[in-house]
Amino acid sequence: MKNLGTKRIETKRLILRRFELTDADAMYQNWASDDKVTKFLTWPTHKDIEISRKVIEMWVSDYSEDKNYQWCIELKSIGEAIGSIGVVDYKENIEAVEIGYCIGSKYWGQGITTEALKALIEFFFEEVGVNRIEARHDPANGNSGKVMQKCGLKYEGTRIKADRNNSGICDVAMYGIINPRL
Numbered sequence: 782m783k784n785l786g787t788k789r790i791e792t793k794r795l796i797l798r799r800f801e802l803t804d805a806d807a808m809y810q811n812w813a814s815d816d817k818v819t820k821f822l823t824w825p826t827h828k829d830i831e832i833s834r835k836v837i838e839m840w841v842s843d844y845s846e847d848k849n850y851q852w853c854i855e856l857k858s859i860g861e862a863i864g865s866i867g868v869v870d871y872k873e874n875i876e877a878v879e880i881g882y883c884i885g886s887k888y889w890g891q892g893i894t895t896e897a898l899k900a901l902i903e904f905f906f907e908e909v910g911v912n913r914i915e916a917r918h919d920p921a922n923g924n925s926g927k928v929m930q931k932c933g934l935k936y937e938g939t940r941i942k943a944d945r946n947n948s949g950i951c952d953v954a955m956y957g958i959i960n961p962r963l
Contacts, residue, residue: 782876782910784847787867792900795893797852797866799844800837804853807862809833811885818886821922823946848873854884854897863888866897870915877913878905882928889924898932906960914958919944919951929956 790797800808812818813827813836827833843849851867864884871878880901884894898916905911916934918925930936934956944953 782873783908785909786847787844787850787852788904788908790852790900790904792896794857795896795900796855796857797897797900798855800840800851800853800862800865802834802837802841804862805830805834805837808837811861811863812883815886818883819947821919821925821946821948822883823944825947850878852901854893856888856893864894866894866901875913876911877915878911879915879917881916894928895931898928902932902958906962910960912960912963916956917953919946919948920954921948921951926954926956934958
């Protein structure tokens with residue numbers, strides 16, 4: 782693997798880029814304060830903008846590490862952060878990454894998350910050279926699984942009562958895709 786860090790990636794509708802401190806307001810307003818967005822996530826809904834600011838400060842300081850992969854999803858048409866996507870688990874020993882994502886609820890159902898995940902799959906396979914990309918979701922959040930399937934990830938099984946999110950102890954549906962070039 783060739784770690785490149787959080788590199789700017791553009792798609793038809795999106796700019797995937799490093800977070801900036803100025804994104805705190807958009808993060809808070811567009812997704813982090815929305816209970817609908819965080820219902821199936823493992824981090825709590827942000828109760829005030831200071832929490833969003835502290836999270837972004839941490840991400841910005843972590844960009845010095847070339848193994849850090851945390852993108853802001855910016856919608857080109859509005860020039861604003863609408864979500865995040867990045868590596869939530871880095872498994873160097875098997876050359877794999879697990880990707881997690883979330884976007885504001887008013888942007889659901891438009892193919893935005895699928896577009897972002899496809900771009901990262903291409904980046905990790907072609908530029909970083911990972912062997913495997915993984916993702917997981919609470920089966921009660923079926924739309925997240927649909928994103929994974931649209932991006933070519935294959936369902937590998939469900940672990941029963943194997944995680945906890947904001948809805949409580951939950952099952953975890955596991956998905957993966959192997960680099961076809963290796």
